[in-house]
Amino acid sequence: MQDAITHLLNRIGYGRRPGDIERVQEAGIQKYLDQQLHPERIHDAVAEARLASFPSLTMRTPQLVERYPAVQKFARQFRIPQGDENKRDVRRQVLAYYEENGLNLPQKLLQELESQKIVRAVHSERQLQEVMTDFWFNHFNVFWSKNADRWLTTAYEMNAIRPNVLGKLTDLLMATAKSPAMLFYLDNFLSSSLKGINENYARELMELHTLGVDGGYTQKDVQEVARAFTGWSIDGPQRNGEFMFRPRIHDDGEKIVLGHRINAGGIKDGEMVLEILARHPSTAHFISTKLVRRFVSDNPPEALVKRVADVFRKTDGDIREMMRTIVTSPEFNSAEAQGAKTKTPFEFAVSSIRVLDGSTDGSRQLAQAIARMGQPLYQCQPPTGFPDRADHWMSNGAVVERLNFAVALSANRIPGTTVRIDDSMKSIALKLGSPEFQKR
């Protein structure tokens, strides 16, 4: 029973805190799972109170652009020659100006995003919601450092991803397709019937977001989908940063996508494509495979994938129901699934703090340690997101970084993070650093 609960807490959350096993045992596994599947019903005051120290999370894009401006914006005002923005005296002058005027560097937006992710994973009672947010952000990856995405990624996670992580896949698809962060990251805002199409989003939408690379689409389909999404654009990527459909550059001609004729016209063309993709059997299989890989094993059992894909088809892509099927499956609850997954650096760091009953403000030093272990949060450049396989994460360089983290955490030397040490520091460091603790 204890093993089953530990396993559950490791998979639908970031590992146990002292006392968690007893609490779940008392409530019953079934009831705990039901609660986690409905995060909106869970009281979460502790985590929410901590989020108050990250003001950017609730700001709208124009406000972010104004309050976290790029240094280049002042280059002219200070007559800084291009390329000199990073020189030391220039930087000092600019930073003084930022301070006088209550401004922050864009880098601060990244720090607040990283911090809120760490704080929520450590402190939120809505553990499954955090795991799902991590999963779907990685599935629909965007790269924070790509120009305008520095001001667009905050709203992307808060508004496009978070509210939909246990909803319908269609809603996630629609939200990400219309999100300025994605439109910018995969260049669709540049795709135009007048200047010409850009295939980037169209290809990744099918390859990575829905059908999978072997899902049965052709180069011709990529071009037709790109035509359907012409005009899906941004109203000022570095000003308003809102989605905007531009009829003038939309290709209104007929398209054939995966054998379907599309001639609805206007914004409906792209929406129809998303509906077709969301209902395609390849999407059901691809999404199910990724979920089972994340929650059960690096080698997803095909029988379970099939059952989850059936649920996808019957429920119109209901993620909550797919998750229920996975977690209650014999495969998930089998002995061989326990400890079969290797923790990502983020999972390792968060579960370490949790098991030591720690608290954190998600400081920069913590995010930097996670990056050194191989996972720079919000800065995965390719649209694939981080791989979900053990062999990606455990190079000897990464092992050494994990051990250094284990030592620093058990010595309480990570600023902003405190853990409870009720054994010798050495034995705690060895426990966190052990091969067993790298598993979940």
Next chain:
Amino acid sequence: MVVTRRDFLKSSGLALAAFVAAPNVWAGKEHPIIIAIFQRGAADGLSMVVPFADKHYYSVRQQIAIPEPLSSGAERAIDLDGFFGLHPALDSLKPIYDQGHLAIVHAAGSPDNTRSQFDAQDYMESGTPGNKGVADGWLNRYIQADLESDSTPFRAIAIGANTPRSLMGTAPAVAMNRIADFGVHGGGATPEMENAFAEMYRDTFEAVKLLRRANPQQYEPARGANYPNSPYGQALLQIAQLVKADIGLEVAFVDVGGWDTHANQGSSRGQLANHLKEFGDGLAAMYRDLDDCMRNIVIVTMTEFGRAVRQNGSSMTEFGRAVRQNGSGGTDHGHASCMFVCGGPVKGGKVYGRWPGLAPEQLFEGRDLALTTDFRDVLAELLVKHMDAKDVSKVFPQFRPGGALKLL
């Protein structure tokens, strides 16, 4: 080193202890080294090595074309052989080409026709285009097939936190962020603690100890070599450092990104030019720094595929002229690109490979540069002739080599 397989299962693995007991077996010994550089994101071969004398080049490429060497203005292609020219941002490579130590293989790449970057990278790194079922990488299979009794933990290395696909497999390989940080340090770690960790992760700590003994701190590149201040430049610097530390390095792998130029690619200047400058200057710095050592070294570059011949947004008339150019000023995913091969043993100063041409009927699927050299032909030749690989069919299974390029 694949810790998951070796340390986690606590299998005995290769006996590295014997080596550590005799740490100087490599000192002064001549041995070949191969350094693979992966241009991740699909680098545009037509802009790196410009076919300026192909009569279709300027009509299909238009704004993003690189001006021909004889045109006026400073930012023109650098003539190599009257047909091809280097992008002006790669000017630091020209002296190496002139000295005969840099060769280019054009219209090269992976024969698989996927335009998925993930699949194409995966195929190139596994060394098995079209076959997804291969778990290990080509460089790792080379090490497996050519086991040497005196191999050290640093026989194969990559700079970066994660092991690249090319080096994954059962043979040990080291991946690390920074040489200087490779070890358990500070924050209250005691020797006793380190010993306990060393019991858990044996291979990792053999490498840590070996590096500590070699003590490659305070490194000053030779002959004023100036590496770019970027992760790529610093990775090359550290590899040079390990080469000189003489701790048994044979295979090294480096990534350099930023090639996915769907938008605002630029021409002689711009986004692509900036990345090319970093790329070329890094190579040139390494060549300069390693100097005499280069006689035993071959550096080879690869990219998952090239980019579409036309700028995105443009279409071609039946006469091969691009129309409606503009688009987003970039190029979408294509097919063949080019590879650079640099080092002492290389017969350079030449562009290798058959040029397929840019006329509409010569393009792959009507839009991309056709492929005339399989990347495995290049790599296999380097492994056999330079690295003395005994059985290259283990590295590239089911591969039927084309004609030898005679790069070496």
